[in-house]
Amino acid sequence: MVRQCVILVGGMGTRLGDLTKAVPKPMLPVNGRPFVDMLIDEAARHGFDRIVLLAGYLGGQVMEHCAGTRRIAGRDIEVSVIVEPEAAGTGGALTFLRDVAEDNFLLMNGDSWFDLDLREFATVEPGTTPFLLRMALRPVADASRFGTVTLEGDRVRAFLPRGTAEGGLMNAGIYLVRRALLDQIYRKPCSLEGDIFPMLAGHGLIQGKVRDAFLIDIGVPADYAAAPELLAKHRTRPAVFFDRDGVLNHDAGYTHKPEELVWLPGAKEAIGQVNRMGWYAFVVTNQGGIGRGLYGIRDAEAFHARMNEDLAETGAHIDEFRLSPFHPQGSVPEFTGDSPCRKPNPGMLTDLAALWPIDMARSLMFGDKQSDMQAAAAAGVRGILHEGGDLQARLNAALRG
Template sequence: MKSVKQAAILIGGRGTRLGSAVRITPKPLLEVCGRPFVEHIMLNLRRFGFTEFVLLAGYQSKVVYEKYALESTFAQQLEANIEVVVEPSPMGTGGALRHAREHLQDEFLLLNGDSIFDFNYLDLSNCQREGEPDDWLCRVALLAVESATRYGFVDLDGSLITAFREKPKLPQSGLINSGVYWLKAQMIDAIEVGPCSLEQDVFPRLASEGRMLGRTYKGFFIDIGIPEDLEAARANLSHNLRKPAAFLDRDGTLNHDGGYTHKIEEFKWIDGAKEAIKLLNDAGYLVFIVTNQAGIARGYYDAAAVETLHDWMAGELCELGAHIDDIRYCPHHPEGSVPSLSTECDCRKPNTGMLISLIERWNPLMSESFMLGDTDQDAEAGIAVGIYGKKIEPSSILQEVESLLE
């Protein structure tokens, strides 16, 4: 089963560089593309299985509390829990984190609420890489930029962060701290009581002790801390967060098709299938499964068995730092034995109902999307909705994905 993943989001800063825009509204709650900016962060995290959100509020905390702590409509839409923890007085990022200690899991994601870095969060949270020390307390997502004048540099020696350097006076390329961290809660116990800064007080000490890991990722990044970038986000964030999609068949494409596969003990991944999904995640693709499940119409198993198997698949992928964004399956077949399902339908491939449902829900970039499967019907369904569709050979999913990404 999928483990519950928690994300804590720092939204307590005053955002003084934005002037009157934040007079009564915390910076992360400013409207961007039709919703508060912090909601874009949570929606993006929800794709990766994060279902517990802790908002660390300070400035204008009443606004945050009233919007998200009291029977939040957004939490219901998100199908997640949102908790608001208010610091009693300005405590800095380190103090706010220590104040929230009892609300946080043993390991959790921490993010700045005024920036979005769109990458595969599960790689940061789930994957222990070869050569990394076991006694780390914090993993940091790093981003390579052309100019670090707003952020300062991070020095990296192998996997270890060795230093945080001041902002250069002139434009200079380098690695910056993106404001996304995977933390062990025991790190919080080392934070002194009282106001302090993670960036200025806590992280430099951890780096000197060799307990901070850095990993470099690619992806869209924006920080709304200055008026120019806030306006850029308002103009372009929805566009920049759109992604192409990989539509994948299941039986015969991701797993060996033994005939009506529906039990966990019968499911055998095709070599390279999980790695192919992670490659797509890392490349910024939405990943969908679209699968005909005629065994339901034939009475061999029910929808609950399919859902259970898909939950198990998600757990397997999560251990690798990979995930499926959404799944559609067709339970119909005209020769079935279950009367209500023994019918022609618009979702059974090569019909396009499952794909259209996903397209309407996720609005992917169609020009870069594709459909892969082990039958002609899979390819035909993709072509019919206007994307590249291909029938692939058994056990070739990894090679096909590598080729398409190149």
């Protein structure tokens, strides 16, 4: 499972003029938040919990705002910042990873947002022909602003300058990188796009993955001005809320140990399908055993981490796990009694709706109890009672109906 994500945030943003005189480009606000925060959130929801920012221009601002541990989507995310002492270019910047790079890491441009399933993209299927870099590619009808690539099979063979073709495939700015690539960078400054990529392509070492999805680059004034409305629109999507025990995994009674995880038929496949559809996938689970003192919140979180590790092997993920630790007859005082977040109350669903851009009217909830259905109805979500069988088949039936 690839867990490290590196984001290039060192550019000067000269095309943005006065906007970046005192603020580094990735720190520019979009919908009230620095753009880089949106990229960190996007990586975190796909299960990347070790984030490295490679900063340059005004890097102190990035360091002050970003470095440290964040709690995102119910997970602890470690964010570190490396500030290059002098401009090294997009290729040279990677040399500062030599002491921290993991065997495989996700690499993202810090000034663009591509609606890509990052977990699926970072999964390497058995038997894949070796590569040093996997590149996300996007079809474009007009290449006047973008360079394009020549793709033969799954290999990028050449890079064409902007304006040389009516359309084609453009580099979307997201990569899966093998650590061995760092050994191919011999000098600074150098450019990934101008120096490293053409050399790798010449040796057949770049694998291309084509995805036709929304992309915006905030590096030019017109696109930066359009970003708030476009991102709000494209990030708003339906969700599928899954109850946990009895729907996704076998319920042995207060199941909480990672080694006790037994997936039910079609569960992992259903989650992967939700991911591929571009919908959010959430788990909302009553964990009254915490309120009864049988185990702690960290134990439940370890169980959820194991679930995401298993899912990652298939290129799938849960965006966020929500649990209610309350029990009406609990023995832990702070978790005893009823709570707005304990089903049949809708608190877990409505709390997620307050934090995520969810189209609740088109969303679904799968549960094995009437309390799940009551919570769904109270949250304005269509409830699907799942009392056994293949969960993916039930999902497909619900989507058809």
